Amino acid sequence: MAGKNRDRFSTATRLRLLGEQTAARVYRSQTKRQARRSRLTGRAAFLALVVCSLIVALAYPMRQYVSQRGEMSKQRERMAEAEQHVERLRDEKARLQDDAYIRRLAREHLHYVLPGETGYTMIDPENAEPRPTGDDSADRPWYSNVWDGVDNADRG
Secondary structure, eight states: OHHHHHHHTSHHHHHHHHHHHHHHHHHHHHHHHHHHHHHHHHHHHHHHHHHHHHHHHHHHHHHHHHHHHHHHHHHHHHHHHHHHHHHHHHHHHHHHTOHHHHHHHHHHHSOOOOTTOOOOOOOOTTTOOOOOOSHHHHHSOHHHHHHHHHHHHHHO
16 A cells, blocks of 8 residues: 555656646636636627617607608798798789879780870881781681681791
8 A cells, every 4th residue: 555655746747736626627627618708708799789779769859850850941941931932922912002003004004005195016117927827717707717826926
């Protein structure tokens, strides 16, 4: 037994035991680290999943919010234009209450003349089309001549 005791406490045996113990410690620490890593990876994956689901859940309402803000600004612009148009119409209504303005419009657009005045209509000879002088235009009803004039105006 003395040989076995000596063998038990020999340097080679001690180094071998020390190496085995160290290897066992390293193995245990690596498995603990891997277990910790797998837990952190699971936590990180869960956190990433939560963040992604929040982003997806908020994406549509944010898009709606931005588009509605743009629509509101367009509606404000349209409202300002409508207010300007209403103001122009009020001005026009006020002008139409004036008899002198109405007379001026009638004289300009409808070629009205006052009693005692002579009205003249000037025709540009370059743009005037010759009227048909055949007997058929005199025999036709007046509205046929009017429609022919409209048709000729469309062609020109």
